[in-house]
Amino acid sequence: MMFALFMLVVLVISGGIWLLDILVLRKRRPAGKADPILVEYSKSFFPVILVVFLIRSFVVEPFKIPSGSMMPTLLAGDFILVNKFTYGLRVPILNHTFFEVNHPKRGDVFVFHFPPDPSIDYIKRVVGVPGDKISYKDKQLYINGQKLDVSFVDDYQYPAAGLNMVYAKRYQEQLGDVKHDILIDEEAITTDGETEVPPGHYFAMGDNRDNSKDSRFWGFVPEDNLVGKAFFIWWNFDNFSRIGSIGH
Structure with missing residues (x-):
């Protein structure tokens, strides 16, 4: 901003x-x-x-992924492109919609102005849309009372602060029409809770479920805070193989 x-x-x-x-x-x-x-x-x-x-x-805006909260979909250091008109055309700076196109759907990876501090841009996945009842219990996500289908993929490890390794399990989760990978650290303390998404707001979560400060901690994402939908990784200095991939 x-x-x-x-x-x-x-x-x-x-x-x-x-x-x-x-x-x-x-x-x-x-x-x-x-x-x-x-x-x-x-x-x-x-x-x-x-x-x-x-x-x-x-039209489109570039962003750099600053952290591992969206692993394994997006890695720290990924440079991504964000579609600015998917969720409607907005007045620059003020961010008010003047021409509606679509609204975020479950499974979208979206960029938004961080509600507690709109000068900061965040990227997470849309988990809940207006009217949804979201529940997170024992590392399992429920939407409107239905437990989401997940299947184990493999063991996953990545470096954390201080060169310590984090050992997690990678699962594939079915969220709406989107199948995507998530990480679960079975030794991490679970942040459980239940809430209903109010009109004009969205519930966002990181794919690295036990290493993400998201709607479970700071609340909902208002419609006016939306920036756009992430759709393309165009650069990564440390891993050229990620260039051209599309996160789901």
């Missing part, structure tokens, strides 16, 4: 200088005199910034 605000400020300033030159300054300059350097830079940067700003605001 802060970068978008920065781009908007630069866009307004550069565009304002260019417009001022067209309407006022250019008429006062002697014929044949070169444009002032500030005007020259504004004329050069404004079209580029405008195109980038429009693409990032309404």
Whole structure:
């Protein structure tokens, strides 16, 4: 959000200088005199910034995965692309929808402004949509009273802080129309609870179920906080094989 605000400020300033030159300054300059350097830079940067700003605001935006909360679907260091129009066109910065398209569905991996601090962007999976009753008991997810189907895949390990290894089990979970992998650490303390998703909100969880601060801790994601749907991994400096994959 802060970068978008920065781009908007630069866009307004550069565009304002260019417009001022067209309407006022250019008429006062002697014929044949070169444009002032500030005007020259504004004329050069404004079209580029405008195109980038429009693409990032309404089409697609890049994000970097900062943590392992979405493992094994997304790894720390993955650079992903987020579809900005899947959930409707929104006013830049204010984020209010002015043209509705679709709403998040169970199983979507989505980016949103962190409810306790909207200046931070989070990425999780949509588990509950408005009206759903969500229950998490003994590391098992229930939606509207129905236990989700899970099947064991294999043992999984990954490095944690301090070079310690975390040993978990990977399961495949059926969430709506989406089959995706989750990680369960059987030795971790389970955060159990039951809640109902209110209108205009979503319940989000990380795929790394025992290493994710999500809706179980800080509550629901409001509609106005939505950014877009993650759909493509375009880079990872440490693992080139992840480039081009699509997380589900």
